Amino acid sequence: MTAPGLKLGPIEVDPPVVLAPMAGVTNIAFRSLCRSYGAGLYVSEMISARALVEDNDNTLKKAGFGPDEDVRSIQLYGVDPEFVAGAVRKVVDDLGVHHVDLNMGCPSPKVTRHGGGAALPARPRLVGRIVEAAVRAAGPVPVTVKMRVGVSPRHETFLEAASAAVDGGAAAVALHARTAEQLYSGTADWSRIAELKAHVTSVPVLGNGDVWAASDALRMLAETGCDGVVVGRGCLGKPWLFRDLADAFAGRPLQGPARLGEVVEGMRRHLRLLVEQFGDEGLACRDFRKHVGWYLTGYPAGGERRRRLALASTLAEYDALLDELDPGEELGAGLEAAPRGHTHGPKEVTVPYGWLSPASLASDAAPGREADAWTSGG
Ligand SMILES: Cc1cc2nc3c(=O)[nH]c(=O)nc-3n(C[C@H](O)[C@H](O)[C@H](O)COP(=O)(O)O)c2cc1C
Structure with a gap:
């Protein structure tokens, strides 16, 4: 079109x-x-x-x-x-x-x-x-x-x-x-x-x-x-x-839908852009917490890891947790248009x-x- x-x-x-x-x-x-x-x-x-x-x-x-x-x-x-x-x-x-x-x-x-x-x-x-x-x-x-x-x-x-x-x-x-x-x-x-x-x-x-x-x-x-x-x-x-x-x-x-590796790459870039914008790593990391669940919607990331990601307060902590994710994982079937954010x-x-x-x-x-x-x- x-x-x-x-x-x-x-x-x-x-x-x-x-x-x-x-x-x-x-x-x-x-x-x-x-x-x-x-x-x-x-x-x-x-x-x-x-x-x-x-x-x-x-x-x-x-x-x-x-x-x-x-x-x-x-x-x-x-x-x-x-x-x-x-x-x-x-x-x-x-x-x-x-x-x-x-x-x-x-x-x-x-x-x-x-x-x-x-x-x-x-x-x-x-x-x-x-x-x-x-x-x-x-x-x-x-x-x-x-x-x-x-x-x-x-x-x-x-x-x-x-x-x-x-x-x-x-x-x-x-x-x-x-x-x-x-x-x-x-x-x-x-x-x-x-x-x-x-x-x-x-x-x-x-x-x-x-x-x-x-x-x-x-x-x-x-x-x-x-x-x-x-x-x-x-x-x-x-x-x-x-x-x-x-x-x-x-x-x-x-x-086609992003694999988990691309999602993680996007998360790392987003987080670093926030650090650059705020000029304050702690503030950026806290601000990024709300994005974690949205990024991982539909991917197998593990409940405990999600919780730890949503509490991370330094770049190093985020990076270590994101390193644990399998970049080859795919989005769950039928979740390409899954709602996120306010409902x-x-x-x-x-x-x-x-x-x-x-x-x-x-x-x-x-x-x-x-x-x-x-x-x-x-
Ligand atoms: C977290 C959040 C913040 C929003 N803030 C604003 C805003 O500041 N100004 C505005 O006009 N709409 C705001 N909206 C509404 C969106 O711009 C949009 O109108 C609404 O989410 C419906 O579009 P969507 O179904 O594509 O999300 C906000 C929505 C969300 C989810």
């Missing part, structure tokens, strides 16, 4: 594959690792617009890019048009960012409770104001928006919010085809992506949710007509998914009292500062 081109403003994304922003995961190290397997667009972790504007040290560190990142893509989260515009100006002017994505799908109760995250698209006029402010501040840099279907099946917002984003100047809209209430449970309803594609005709529509293998990406494009895919959990512990995606979109045969939910979404009333839906007012609380997840 030859993929149609995906353009986000002046950026050509070929193959039409985007690494989903994932808090705590898509840092410089992981982006670099993924990009080494295939082309595409690699988005940063979510960065709080307000924290960035206020020069929060941690946030500034998180917002960094590696020297090899010739297309710098960042995801910002904010609920106040002024702070979002300030953050956009900063990342464009100071960090030389080429693409800004706005997070409007975070289901964390910490922010939805105050009207932020996935609760925000319930105010399409506010979405429009935020996007407009971001687009004005971005100049020629394209601004995209990532959202969910809505708060719940009773309160779907994506069509109206997407229209508002497009009217505000968004260069593309990405849809995670679940409601906030679903969190990560069940399956993404790709028919909603098709609906969005029929609804938004002037800019590209990106589909997101449950691309576990390259064949899923091709199927998503074929079934929904979307212009590109956003890949999240499928690449956790499987950065070579981007190689498969590049091969699949180019019509080349796939290389929790559903859970009722808390929004401010009256947030979904007709008067509130028609409002363009930004929620209070509490909705800007730094959080992780999307």
Whole structure:
């Protein structure tokens, strides 16, 4: 299959594959690792617009890019048009960012409770104001928006919010085809992506949710007509998914599942990239622990060894344990598209009292500062 081109403003994304922003995961190290397997667009972790504007040290560190990142893509989260515009100006002017994505799908109760995250698209006029402010501040840099279907099946917002984003100047809209209430449970309803594609005709529509293998990406494009895919959990512990995606979109045969030796090689590279990024071996080793289970999903690695790997705190410890694994071992049969990462939910979404009333839906007012609380997840 030859993929149609995906353009986000002046950026050509070929193959039409985007690494989903994932808090705590898509840092410089992981982006670099993924990009080494295939082309595409690699988005940063979510960065709080307000924290960035206020020069929060941690946030500034998180917002960094590696020297090899010739297309710098960042995801910002904010609920106040002024702070979002300030953050956009900063990342464009100071960090030389080429693409800004706005997070409007975070289901964390910490922010939805105050009207932020996935609760925000319930105010399409506010979405429009935020996007407009971001687009004005971005100049020629394209601004995209990532959202969910809505708060719940009773309160779907994506069509109206997407229209508002497009009217505000968004260069593309990405849809995670679940409601906030679903969190990560069940399956993404790709028919909603098709609906969005029929609804938004002037800019590209990106589909997101449950691309576990390259064949899923091709199927998503074929079934929904979307212009590109956003890949999240499928690449956790499987950065070579981007190689498969590049091969699949180019019509080349796939290389087949990695043997355990390639997995171990990927783990060692990932860990070393984290050490380089953090400049702190202990911190990198602790951060890497969450990746261990994802990498070893479907491989015979032994329960005791997995436990010890998930507790390792030095490179030497990791290396010694990884040396014990048999590089010739194969992935278990039928596990090529095994889910990994979050699968929790559903859970009722808390929004401010009256947030979904007709008067509130028609409002363009930004929620209070509490909705800007730094959080992780999307
Ligand atoms: C660990 C983790 C962190 C996430 N963090 C963010 C985030 O910061 N911003 C965002 O828009 N989505 C975030 N998401 C959601 C993903 O970008 C994506 O929309 C979701 O996982 C569905 O896609 P998938 O089925 O390909 O994983 C996160 C998901 C996971 C698993």
